Amino acid sequence: MVAPLAVDIDGTLSREDRSIDSRVMDVLREWDAPVVIATGKALPYPIALCQFVGIEECVVAENGGVAYVDDELFYFGDREGADAVAREFRAAGYDIGWGESDLVNRWRETELAVSREQPLDVLTEIAERHGLSVVDTEFAYHVKETQMNKGAALPTVAGELGYEPTDFVAVGDSANDVELFEAAGRSYAVANAVDAAKAAADVVVEETYADGFLAAVERIRERAA
Known part of the structure; x- marks a missing residue:
């Protein structure tokens, strides 16, 4: 079996x-x-x-x-920390990368997915300031709670x-x-x-x-x- x-x-x-x-x-x-x-x-x-x-x-x-x-x-997990990272990332002049409708994150409840065309080093630095981590799935950068x-x-x-x-x-x-x-x-x-x-x-x-x-x-x- x-x-x-x-x-x-x-x-x-x-x-x-x-x-x-x-x-x-x-x-x-x-x-x-x-x-x-x-x-x-x-x-x-x-x-x-x-x-x-x-x-x-x-x-x-x-x-x-x-x-x-x-x-x-x-x-x-919850989305609060990831949303804070998104706000700071945008304020620094960067884009999440999925267009205005952002169907990648539209129904996402506990994390944030960022296009791999965006700078990973900047995203990681911001995420770490918020106590979060970034995982590269080869399809997107995911900002999430570390555990x-x-x-x-x-x-x-x-x-x-x-x-x-x-x-x-x-x-x-x-x-x-x-x-x-x-x-x-x-x-x-x-x-x-x-x-x-x-x-x-x-x-x-x-x-x-x-x-x-x-x-x-x-x-x-x-x-x-």
Whole structure:
């Protein structure tokens, strides 16, 4: 019997252009254990992914800032500090980088995502003055409470599902997956993963992006056989 799965989206279920590879959908839908989508994206995005794939809505979003499972929301941070960083960043003459509508942050409740076209050193300095940290997910700079991460949120979600965090197998690619890898019982990094994620993973597969995810799940199935 396969282990429950905790999986990232961008860079893991996607192609290089960030579009979801359709091959992963049947794999997730047919997985014979709970699947937790663990992402840096705001909550509506992974919820929508679960709905379109046809799996239960079990989500860790915003780099561990908020989780949803069994019709209950859990918050592990708030937006107040991140908003203060945004105000100071703008006052210094910089832009968050997502345009006037800012759909990246519109529904974000516990952190702030800043375009990677903006200066990381300035953003980090401002964040540290507010007691916050910045994680580079390779898709955006995320300003968040330091203790807030995917791995710290997993025990709550796992408990709601009747599991221990160490029962889970995690698959990811980014710096924000490091703590998730540490919390899970076993972890796989796809070949396009950053060095920190590769170092934290139990296994680094040879394939990249969604191909890497598919290779990882084959190994997970083989271990369960």
